Amino acid sequence: MTATKLGGPVAPVRPAPAGDPGGGLAGRTVKIVLLGLTVAIAVWAAFPLIENEMWTGLAILLATTAGLLYLYLTPRHIPLKYLAPGTVLLLLFQVFPVLYTASTAFTNFGDGHRGSKQEAVVAIQTASVTQVPGSRQYALTVATTGDPASGPLVFLVTDPVTRQVSAGDADGLAAVPPGDVTVGSTGRVTAADGYTVLTAGQASLRSAEITALAVPTAAGAIRSSGLSRAYEGRAGRAYDEGCDCIRDTATGRTWTADENVGAFVGADGDRLAQGWKVGVGFGNFTRVLTDSAIAGPFFRTLVWNVAFAVASTGGTFVLGLLLAMALHSPRVRGRLTYRVLLVLPYAMPSFAMLLVWRDMFNTDFGLINGLFGSDVDWFGGSASARLAVILVQLWLGYPYMFLVATGALQAIPRELSEASRIDGASAWGGFRRITLPLLMVALTPLLISSFAFNFNNFNAIYLTTEGAPFPADNPANGATDLLITYTYRIAFGGGGAQYGYAAAISIFIFLIVAVVSAVSFRRTRHLEEVHS
């Protein structure tokens, strides 16, 4: 089958030279090998999908492979041949995660709202299991299906009367065939096929997980009592289908299911912590705009965020271009040495240097105060903290601009500036009228990307000031916070993960950056025409 597919390009049917995809024997061989590899990878990837009966995944895999084979065997669709490799990867690892994230913006997905309602009910019932007089006792053996230190835990419980061994995890209990296990005199399992029995030492290291594990059963759940005994307790809270509510068997209190918020709500508005995932429409979006505790800081942060992105991008660009211009002359001696030393900041790992800069700005034993003999609490005041983070960005970012500006300058034919000089233009005039416009053709898209990158430059803030200083009345929103760090703190920090809400804010951020970029993009159309 493979042979017929690969046989395609060997006998080209089209005489038109522009349509011949191969071009030389070497090119054709490389192409055959690459297509063969594609088929091989597809076959390798197909087996696990078939085993797990994931037919949708298999269909996508087959369609993609067939599409790629067609694309590279037909003489048509030339642009697509060049775009396909990047596009496939882009779709898989960037577009898909982004769309997935965006879709959670319309849900309450987060801590306490992860699974389905059914799972929430099971979790509530299992968590409320307590030992009551007459609870059935089991001999317990803690085992795992994986690595003793980190593999998923399994309870092997032995019925004291029948000596039947069952294996249970958070999904439920299943009997183990007697032939597969060796049961000791105490009723504890000493060995079992497919499981690794944890030693006392290994088990005690994971005692918190063992205490937390509850195996749901029809009557309630099996929980551990120490490391060698387990009991089947009764659920203190049970789901009642008639009223669609959770009832506490001891007190008789009820919590009714509310499908709008995805939680069981009591008469007094009290919610059970374990809820389920529901769609909330535009709820997350309106919360950003209407919740006064969020909207005010949001717009204040937005203004600083834009200022930070503009200052970082503009500052690094001006400094980088100035340097590139200064060194773009054969008359400067030691240009190579300059260049090597000047890009050193870029060679240093940025995340580590951000942490180093943070320590250099330290008030008491920081290098900056030490060098200048000053005593400034850099991250204590809004203005100095903002100045500090922009200075750090300047240090980190100018070598990049220097490199690309140097590259762009070298790509501009020297004849152009020489010609303008002969025509009587001044050095500055030549730069402004000839060099700069040409540079901008290549660099404008980069500036837009740099702006977008700095707009969301999480590390620049998170690894230095962490948003500080914070106003006394609002510990959630600091003076140097960018929208992204602010979002991160609200959504992931402190009160538990709220992915749905975080996704909604990130869509706002995305829209802001996208609009700014789209407007700038219109200008590049204009620039592109300068050259062509």
Place this chain on the structure above:
Amino acid sequence: MTRWIQQVGWRHLVGVLVLAFALVPIVFVVSAAFNPLGTLSSSELVPTGASFGNFTRLFSDTAFGRWFLNSAIIASVSSIASVFISALAAYAFSRRRFRGRRVGLLSVLLIQMFPQFLAIVAIFLIFSAVTDLWPAIGFNTSWGLILLYLGGALGVNTWLMKGFFDTLPRELDESATVDGATHAQVFFRILLPLVAPILAVTALLAFIGTINEFLIANVFLTDAGSKTLPVGLYGLVAGERNANFGMFCAGTLLTAIPTVLVFQLLQRYITDGLTAGAVKG
């Protein structure tokens, strides 16, 4: 003399001033790395002593060698692959006119503006499934991380390269086509060698970007043996900041070595006049 200052002198002035700004933090890191005490509070700009204690501790107390190797492999493979992928795309965007060209360009620009790390929950869920199906490209593997990084290959690099393809005269490929060259020959034999300087620059940028990537790698690599340099080094100062500062700086310096090497390697491509020759045909 005034003429010299006007034409050359100011260039040196700018160079020296920026050089001072550039080197102060690096000198600080160097002296902290060789500081025999190895703590933050005892580190100064001018070294107070010289010892390799921080370096030997780094190799004996941590899996630094392993992290180094992982980072070097991941960064090299993904930067080379991503430069190739984006060069292909840049050629199509620059030289070919097709339906959806502008939309494609705009989408490439827009998609990378989504705050990537917020998609990390989605990436985690996706790769949990991938780890179950294909452990060879799942969590704690270099291949999985490389694939994930290649998802962003079409981002900024495509734009950068398209800009440079645009500055190459179209007459070059037109005359080659007239002479009977196929589109593949035009791309590989004529255009690619001409954009070598910018390929070198993008490869360097991609290498640096990857070797510094922390957020995704931190979620992706949890096994001590599979960690990359940033993940491992961050772990050093996450808890014991003051005491491990010397080791951290030593690791920072060693992390910079591959980048400097790659730069030196590519330096000869980033020299003057490569395309000036091409314009003459």
